[in-house]
Amino acid sequence: MAETVLGFDGVSKRFGGIHALSALSFEVRAGEILGVIGPNGAGKSVMINVASGVYAADEGRIVHRGRDITRLNAHQRGRAGIARTFQNIRLFKRMTVLENVLVADKTHTVRPFGSLLSFGRRREEIAAALAELDRMRLADKADQLAGTLAYGDARRLEIARALAGKPSVLFLDEPAAGMNERETEELLADIRACRSRLDAIVVVEHDMALLRVLSDRLVAMNYGQLLAEGTPDIVLAHPEVVSAYLGTQDG
């Protein structure tokens, strides 16, 4: 069995009386694309926020490559290699497309004031950022303001920006939301193309058809709990998953 890159171990998160995550345990394995499905309100986005340190877990542990990262805050998780995109695309709209990728360069995110003392290496940084844009088919839009991008381009720029920090695990929060069939097809190809540069990719979606073709394994969630974990065929045939989606066991 492949090594575990990221593990959720009994992670709980409450907001007042609401149990957003209840003792959630699952693992992300090396080299895989893991799909996370669940109906609206299942806790998928909360899971990403807890994984990326936006929210602190109330209970449980999150282990990344053998290191307990439960207590790390958001920027420390970013440095540790946990990258993410956002359900409602969040770009630096007043910066250019190229700048959105440049700003994620680890040299400067880790030592923001270091650039005051060193003037070297800029050309390499720009070349690396342009290559990143090229891989996401955005090189010709590098000089536009990010706020002027079309929806699909904005989605891919967000992924390019997340990849620019050379992360270990990338969380994609509903990347295909709002896309038509052709755009979705292209996005699938783009996601597959970047998997070799990462330890693992976790894709949160409620489009089951998409995850069936994209994912190596699936995790199904509902009410903040794990319903099933395994290959897409097994998880999607699981009675509890079927009932969570169709609302009835007999359906």
Next chain:
Amino acid sequence: MIADHIMFTGVNVLLAWSVYVILLSGSVSFANGAFMAIGGYGAGVLTTKFGLPLVAGIPIAALGTAAFGMIIGLPALRTRGIYLILVTTGIAFCVKNAIEAIPYVGGVRGMRGLVGAEPWHVWVVAGVVGLLLWLLSRTPLQRILDAVREDELVARSLGINTVYVKVIAFGTGAALAAVAGGLYAHYMYVINPEHFGILVSVYVVLYVILGGVNNLWGPPLGAAVMTLLPELIRGLQAWRPIVFGVVIVILLLVRPEGLLPFRSPTARAKEARRG
């Protein structure tokens, strides 16, 4: 009289940049009048009571003010928007009242015997600060600051310690205001807490907003216009404050982004590609 205008315009240019530096990281400060006071009084104590030369007194006072700014910035910068305005306004009130209550620095009567600053000193300092800010605008740090200002949550997810960046920016702004205060005090000969009231802080923020918040040259332009405009309309006598107020309102309506606009997309793109 002319010397006064040159001096006060220079001081206000420095103050405008002190607010601009904090705004770069996305925070707004209504406490810079207080930082100016700490710089003025701190440098004043060092020159009059300890006999230090002004060139030593002002940097030491500025470093002390930066430390003070960062210590209060650490909790204060956890708030945003209207709450940060309230917190920094509170700081401005507290500092003024604290100075009034300290007999060692003259209390409400003020401190006297402060000499040594000339208008050209201020403009040399302003020139150096302007040059440093221009150099900064050409480094990757500018982009980091832009990112923190635009979306703090995303900046953190990219690995940027946004609290650290904001606290350093706040401390730098405090130090700049302190330098302005030190020079101002040693030009005035006598200072009292009224010179550093809340209105000073409000005016400085106004300079920056009128000049343009996302452009290095906007704040000094705003400061110069706002310092000299009241003098230009001196003939209006009692009507002066009203006309001044109306001009400000019209400017904000006509040019909501300030006299100087945001950096153009083409300029941004060119700058980003510069190796």
